[in-house]
Amino acid sequence: MSRQIPPDRPSPEAPSLSIPLDLNAVGPSAPRQAGCGRTIVLVGLMGAGKTTIGRILATTLGLPFVDSDEEIERAAGCSIADLFQKYGEPEFRRGERLVIRRLLSGPPVVLATGGGAFMDQRTRASVREQAVSIWLRCPLPLLVQRVAERTHRPLLNTASPHAVLADLMRIRHPVYAEADIIVDCGDDNVEHSADHVLQALKHSQQPLRVPVRLERASYEVMIGPDVIRRAGALLAPVLPQKRVMIVTDATVSPLHLPRLLEGLEECAIRAEVITIPPGEGSKSMARYEQVTNALLEAHVERGTTVVALGGGVVGDLSGFCAATTLRGLPFVQIPTTLLSQVDSSVGGKTGINTPFGKNLVGAFHQPIAVLADTSTLATLPVRELRAGYAEIVKSGLLGDAALFAWCERHGAAVLAGDPAMQAEAIRMACAFKARVVTADEREERRVDGRALLNLGHTFGHALEAEMGYDGSLLHGEAVSIGLRLAFMLSVRLGYCPAGDLERVTRHLEDLSMPLRVSDTERNFSASQLVRNMQRDKKMRDGRLSFVLVRGIGQAFTCRDVPDEAVLDVLRADGCTP
Numbered sequence: 001m002s003r004q005i006p007p008d009r010p011s012p013e014a015p016s017l018s019i020p021l022d023l024n025a026v027g028p029s030a031p032r033q034a035g036c037g038r039t040i041v042l043v044g045l046m047g048a049g050k051t052t053i054g055r056i057l058a059t060t061l062g063l064p065f066v067d068s069d070e071e072i073e074r075a076a077g078c079s080i081a082d083l084f085q086k087y088g089e090p091e092f093r094r095g096e097r098l099v100i101r102r103l104l105s106g107p108p109v110v111l112a113t114g115g116g117a118f119m120d121q122r123t124r125a126s127v128r129e130q131a132v133s134i135w136l137r138c139p140l141p142l143l144v145q146r147v148a149e150r151t152h153r154p155l156l157n158t159a160s161p162h163a164v165l166a167d168l169m170r171i172r173h174p175v176y177a178e179a180d181i182i183v184d185c186g187d188d189n190v191e192h193s194a195d196h197v198l199q200a201l202k203h204s205q206q207p208l209r210v211p212v213r214l215e216r217a218s219y220e221v222m223i224g225p226d227v228i229r230r231a232g233a234l235l236a237p238v239l240p241q242k243r244v245m246i247v248t249d250a251t252v253s254p255l256h257l258p259r260l261l262e263g264l265e266e267c268a269i270r271a272e273v274i275t276i277p278p279g280e281g282s283k284s285m286a287r288y289e290q291v292t293n294a295l296l297e298a299h300v301e302r303g304t305t306v307v308a309l310g311g312g313v314v315g316d317l318s319g320f321c322a323a324t325t326l327r328g329l330p331f332v333q334i335p336t337t338l339l340s341q342v343d344s345s346v347g348g349k350t351g352i353n354t355p356f357g358k359n360l361v362g363a364f365h366q367p368i369a370v371l372a373d374t375s376t377l378a379t380l381p382v383r384e385l386r387a388g389y390a391e392i393v394k395s396g397l398l399g400d401a402a403l404f405a406w407c408e409r410h411g412a413a414v415l416a417g418d419p420a421m422q423a424e425a426i427r428m429a430c431a432f433k434a435r436v437v438t439a440d441e442r443e444e445r446r447v448d449g450r451a452l453l454n455l456g457h458t459f460g461h462a463l464e465a466e467m468g469y470d471g472s473l474l475h476g477e478a479v480s481i482g483l484r485l486a487f488m489l490s491v492r493l494g495y496c497p498a499g500d501l502e503r504v505t506r507h508l509e510d511l512s513m514p515l516r517v518s519d520t521e522r523n524f525s526a527s528q529l530v531r532n533m534q535r536d537k538k539m540r541d542g543r544l545s546f547v548l549v550r551g552i553g554q555a556f557t558c559r560d561v562p563d564e565a566v567l568d569v570l571r572a573d574g575c576t577p
Helices: 050-061 068-076 080-087 089-104 121-130 140-147 161-176 190-203 231-235 252-266 285-297 312-327 338-342 374-379 382-399 401-416 419-439 449-454 457-466 475-492 498-510 526-533 563-572
Strands: 039-043 065-067 110-112 131-137 181-184 208-213 218-224 243-249 270-276 305-310 331-335 349-354 357-364 369-373 546-549 555-558
Touching: 039 050, 039 089, 050 065, 050 110, 050 190, 065 068, 068 080, 068 089, 068 110, 080 089, 089 110, 089 121, 121 131, 131 161, 131 190, 140 161, 181 190, 208 419, 218 419, 231 252, 231 369, 243 252, 243 285, 243 312, 252 270, 252 305, 252 374, 270 285, 285 312, 285 349, 305 312, 312 331, 312 338, 312 349, 312 357, 331 338, 338 382, 338 419, 357 457, 369 374, 369 419, 374 419, 382 401, 382 419, 382 449, 382 475, 382 498, 382 546, 382 555, 401 419, 401 498, 419 449, 449 457, 449 546, 449 555, 457 475, 457 526, 457 546, 475 498, 475 546, 475 563, 526 563
Parallel strands: 039 110, 039 131, 065 110, 131 181, 218 369, 243 270, 243 305, 305 331, 331 369
Antiparallel strands: 208 218, 349 357, 546 555
């Protein structure tokens, strides 16, 4: 995750900086105003047209144009060539970083940077936090043609322009690819290129970001269309090394793996792939052993990141393998189902199933990033969307009445595939879960805390266990049924008004969500379901923990529920004794 560098704070390198700089002479003097937009930063090799295109953009957008090289010369009182000659490139880059930071702290401008500026990691972090970056990508012959007569460029005085630029392309292009927007400028008409940039700015959709700030780890959930294709740019700032091990399944691989590999390759991130069979059966001890053996056979290092590309099964298994291999590898979640995007990918719970129950072997292992690509949802059947939607509804029912009200208004659009509504639903659900996880990361509170996220799960897991986790009942479908049962039990015990149960039932029915045990088209024994609940890992001192509600958005944990009350609710919903 990028760390914001506060503007106008003295840099720790400043006392040892050899180049004398008058930063007060840099850029517009007016302070940054809230809500006035963001600076546009143009990056690219020399000859890409940053200055010419930048001036056209600035005129069109009504912003000042600033060239960072000119600002450096003004602050230092001498030319770039003189600075290189007198102080050397490392000292020049340090001065350049200070000048760009100063410019980013001011009012919005169109800023053309030197070809090497974006290569500095701290400069990229500042740009990422405070501006929109655009890489003007040009083919080598065009760049050579444009710089042929530029004898004032220090880097061009060491070898032929073709050789210098080809070498710079190899080194710099994987870093330039971290820019927010990439525009190909393949012809010699800068007006056309400027128009392409304007169109790219107009249609660009930067991912929504949900920060997860924990005591031991912090990361971001990045949500939006085609973030898998931009995975290299989004992950490069947080990867300990440019090597990843992708774990995916045979169903997801042909759908989304090629885009992921393309995005990683663009930023020179090496990737190897481990493919597992799809389905809940892969959350097993045998599959865990196979994946960890594959990781070790690949000679992973502690900086090698495990990337989970798939639904909740892939994420849970991969996360547990990452948590335990070499005593902990970095981990990235790229969930491809709505359920995993709003549930298992956030919060750090990982694990596998055993014959004694679901997720009974596992670990808390937080990811370093989560990429929730809404484009993947278009490949899902509506049944899978409904399963994921159940977790969104759950968030509103347990602690955010406004979110449930939003669901009542927009839930149909989410299930109909509206990308904007889906992205907003994911954002709100992840933001809610982040708040809960931040307050109780490892589910250590005996009352309420993270355990509230289990609303509907005690009933749902009992149903899944009785059906043998065979995939005929999706986890989200079990949760949907469990939510209504939890409200029924709350009403039965006198905690919740019957009107709220009716409201929940109506919403689930309106969206054709599973809501009754009979919706599974199976017959269940109420007493057997209670026995399944008694094997649940949420047992405390031999007593079963339920999450109940006092109303919509008012969940609480309770361990004083009589078995007979649970049996009554199950029988009332169609179970046999």
